[in-house]
Amino acid sequence: MKKQWYFDDFVPGQEIELGERTVTEDEIIAFATQFDPQPFHIDREAAAKSIYGGVIASGWHTCAMMMRIVLDGMGCEEASMGSPGLDGVRWLQPVRAGDTLSVRYVTKEVKPSTSKPDRGVVFSTWVATNQRGEDVCTIDGKAMFKRRMEHGAA
Template sequence: MSKQWYFDDFVPGQEIELGRRTVTEDEIIAFATQFDPQPFHIDKEAAAKSIYGGVIASGWHTCSMMMRIVVDGMRCEEASMGSPGLDGVRWLLPVRAGDTLSVRYVTKEVKASTSKPDRGVVFTTWIATNQRGETVCTIDGMAMFRKRPEGAAD
């Protein structure tokens, strides 16, 4: 069983490798058909004629896959309190069918709440790379976590 993460476990500079996921063309098209129906996401013929030369994942699909990798890769169900938002998202390279995404969770800053002593905010950068080690997407954001309760194991 993996570690349960609490606010107290995060330190600036920490990097956590979270896992990987391979994307298929069917899921790229299904996601985009519902949420981002631009031709280069949903139409193979139109995508082949686009600047991308083929179907690519929506950036929002890439972010959603990254979120899934984060949730699956970190045990924080007892401590996660959601997020007050993102400071930035960058889609640096297209994600294509057959690509395997890996996500690294980098802690930039931790800030204990002064008004609510049971929690704090962790400022992070998520970095998604493909199977060639190329960075395809970064997300700068923050997450709220509970502090470790008294008596909880490290």
């Protein structure tokens, strides 16, 4: 059984390796066709003539894949309470068919709620790296997590 992460489990400075996912060209084109239909995401010929030299994943697709890796890797089903938002997203390198992304979750800060003792906010940076060790995307954000029972969680 995988670990269920609660607010109390996060410590500033910790880095958590969460898993990986390999993306296919069919996935890239399907996502972009529905949500980001720019030619370099959906049209092989146009993409080959673009500055990218081939089809690349939408940045939003990269973020969605990262989200899936985080959820699968952290087992947040019991303790996640959602997110009040992101502070930044950076697309550093194109993601191409055949790339395998791995995600590292870096805890920056933890703040217990002063008004609701059953929860806290975790400030983090997610870093997606491809199989060549290149960082391809970073997400700076925050998430609310339940605290464990001994801290007043229901």
